[in-house]
Amino acid sequence: MHDGYVTTSGTLRPDMALGxxxxxxxxxxxxxVWLIVCLGMARLPETFVDxxxxxxxxxxxxxxxxxxxxxxxxxxxxxxxGFVLLRxxxxxxxxxxxxxxxxxxxxxxxxxxxxxxxxxxxxxxVYGVSAFAxxxxxxxxxxxxxxxxxxxxxxxxxxxxxxxxxxFQPEFVAERPAAEGEPHAxxxxxxxxxxxxxxxxxxxxxxxGP
Numbered sequence: 001m002h003d004g005y006v007t008t009s010g011t012l013r014p015d016m017a018l019g020x021x022x023x024x025x026x027x028x029x030x031x032x033v034w035l036i037v038c039l040g041m042a043r044l045p046e047t048f049v050d051x052x053x054x055x056x057x058x059x060x061x062x063x064x065x066x067x068x069x070x071x072x073x074x075x076x077x078x079x080x081x082g083f084v085l086l087r088x089x090x091x092x093x094x095x096x097x098x099x100x101x102x103x104x105x106x107x108x109x110x111x112x113x114x115x116x117x118x119x120x121x122x123x124x125x126v127y128g129v130s131a132f133a134x135x136x137x138x139x140x141x142x143x144x145x146x147x148x149x150x151x152x153x154x155x156x157x158x159x160x161x162x163x164x165x166x167x168f169q170p171e172f173v174a175e176r177p178a179a180e181g182e183p184h185a186x187x188x189x190x191x192x193x194x195x196x197x198x199x200x201x202x203x204x205x206x207x208x209g210p
Contacts, residue, residue: 020163022111027156030118034152037125038145041138053136063135074127074144078151081120086113086158088165095169105171110163117155124148 056063084090091113095101101109128144131137 020110020160022107023114023156023159023163026111026114026118027152027159030121031152033122034125034145034148037129041129041132041141041145044138049136049138052133056134056136058134066134067131067137067140070127070131071143074124074147077120078124078147078154081117082151082154082158086117086155086162088162091162091166092169103172106166106169109166110159113162114159117159118152121148121151121155124151 058066091109095104095109101112104112124144125148128141128148131144132141
């Protein structure tokens with residue numbers, strides 16, 4: 001008996017060991033950035049915080065509305081990625097539809113999912129820093145820091161579930177035939193590669209061209 005990670009002899013399969021190592025590395029870096037930013041925010045001198053508050057670009061009412069908007073954006077992003085993108089069904093559809101992703105090994109798919117997920121958590125931290133810069137209220141930052149910490153733990157688990165699922169899938173997926181009028185991936189008119197988990201959330205690759 002084995003769970004997809006180990007062979008019948010009890011050793012960890014090399015491909016999944018590589019995928020899990022890359023997952024751990026991606027989240028370790030993201031966690032380190034999270035801790036450094038939180039520590040830096042906590043150690044900011046109160047005089048500097050007061051200066052930010054006095055020089056904020058918006059008045060109190062406007063800053064409050066911008067802060068609420070950033071909170072909503074961070075929460076929507078967190079739940080969408082956690083409940084929609086980081087699911088095995090979504091990864092399966094992406095592997096079937098994206099020719100480049102179909103040619104990636106299982107370990108590469110796990111590593112790419114981990115990099116994207118870890119990177120998205122840091123966007124929440126960026127929202128928090130932006131909220132502090134706009135409102136000058138250090139306390140408002142800590143809500144975003146808390147959400148980021150929850151995302152790191154949640155997404156780490158979700159990528160692990162994706163890794164467990166993909167360990168039972170074929171190493172590579174047959175490319176989906178291009179529909180009539182649709183450029184083939186290997187042709188000159190093919191669209192640039194987009195992230196494996198979602199269209200429009202690009203953490204690892206350059207911005208798509210026209």
